[in-house]
Amino acid sequence: MxxxxxxxxxxxxxxxxxxxxRMSPSLGLLTLANLTPKEHKVIIVNENIDEIDFDEKVDLVAITVTVDVMKRATEISREFxxxxxxxxxxxxxxxxNPESAVGVFDIICIGMGERTWPKLLKDLENNPIKEIYYDMENISGSEIVSPAYNLIDxxxxxxxxxVSTSRGCPFKCDFCYNSxxxxxxxxxxRAVEDVIEDIKQLNTKHIMFIDDNFIGNPGWTKKLLKEIKPLNLKWNAAITSNILDxxxxxxxMKESGCQSLFIGFESINENSIKSVNKVxxxxxxxxxxxxxxxxxxxxINASFVFGLDEDDKSVFEGTLNWIVKNKIETVTSHILTPYPGTKLYEELLNQGRITDFDLSKYNTANVVFAPKNMTKEELFEGYLWIYREIYSFKNIIKRLPDSKKQWIxxxxxxxxxxxxxxxxxxxCNIFSFKRVGSITRWLSYKVS
Incomplete structure (x- = not known):
């Protein structure tokens, strides 16, 4: 096929x-490619980079769907x-949110690809296929399949x-899919030896671990760190604030080469944190x-969410002052977004506060609900304002790290x-994204 x-x-x-x-390829699609028996030919298309050839003769199309691309995925499905x-x-x-996909696609897969994808391919060869492949049983770490790194352009x-070292997160914050x-x-x-094998296959000293929570099981993390320490890596990852314990x-982590950590602070308002069960x-x-x-x-790359029920319009200036005071190196800001299927979505839907059901706007950069203590306009303008202020020359200089090694x-x-x-x-368009990325990493890790 x-x-x-x-x-x-x-x-x-x-x-x-x-x-x-162009930051990085989809590990999800690369994992499906590696799960596919070698007798089948696999073509990977990232529509952010390449156009889709709808007239190419293929036996099956599979689309990976996040909420903000659901609308586009529906259009793609219709064409094929x-x-x-x-x-x-x-x-x-x-x-x-499987109910939103029924009838839009011929087949929907609910659960991890390691369980659903092989069953689908087997049925496709033998017929008939099912409309829904559902498997939410826990899988073991040894079942998680490495991505087909060799297929990356x-x-x-x-x-x-x-590199991914885990799946899921032990916490259930209300705005997260885990709820x-x-x-x-x-x-x-994953099995530690499988992670090490992925790192060796990439043949690099610079690794980005893209887990939801790199320290969800501290004992396991320590085992991994022991194995990667001799590799002399420079790496970064996402963790939770309870690393303080x-x-x-x-x-x-520092001794094994950690350079930066992404942390979901979400808010500097304790009541806002409690309102979404960020325990x-x-x-x-x-x-x-x-x-x-x-x-x-x-x-530190700090993540903040604006528009929580305890937020008013003063939250933006207060957060900016805290970021600058604490010299937070990079910041990722989001407008609170009720992803369908989450506890937050159900609550706001029941309260009649969801005002826009266009899922293409559910990318944390649009206001799709009625905030409690500010207007939609105040929330959106505040979101834009804090980004401008954080990355103004004045505040870039104020946040300059104390260590000169981190300046570059x-x-x-x-x-x-x-x-x-x-x-x-x-x-990047002139010299290639790969080359510019390589130069930046060389400057960051070798010169500094």
């Missing part, structure tokens, strides 16, 4: 350039189905050295957390990715 795997085109947020869409080509869809949005991406009724509260670590682990966060410990991480020479990676991100990303994008 000839199988086409598609990542639909995303709509960029106001601060995004093509650097965002008009040509009598079967279309399957999976991904986190399909798993969390590295010239098209800034960063291809991405969905169809998503079990699971956290599964395990400073020995933070020490080991692992405690605002009164934030500054101590930042101090401990910075003391170890690790940079810090300035590279703040100036060439965020503030002047549109210029860097043009340079």
């Amino acid at each position: 000839k199988i086409k795997l598609i990542q639909p085109k995303m709509l960029k947020r106001p601060m995004d350039t093509d650097l965002k869409t 189905r008009k040509r009598n080509i079967k279309v399957a869809a999976g991904g986190i949005h399909i798993t969390a 590295s010239k098209k991406y800034l960063y291809t050295n991405i 969905s009724k169809t998503v079990e509260k699971t956290y599964i670590n 395990n400073l020995n682990l933070l020490d080991e 692992q966060n405690s605002v009164d410990r934030y500054e101590n957390l930042v101090r401990e991480i910075h003391k170890r020479g690790i940079m 990676p810090y300035l590279a991100f703040n100036i060439f990715y965020r503030k002047y990303g549109f210029i860097t994008e043009k340079i």
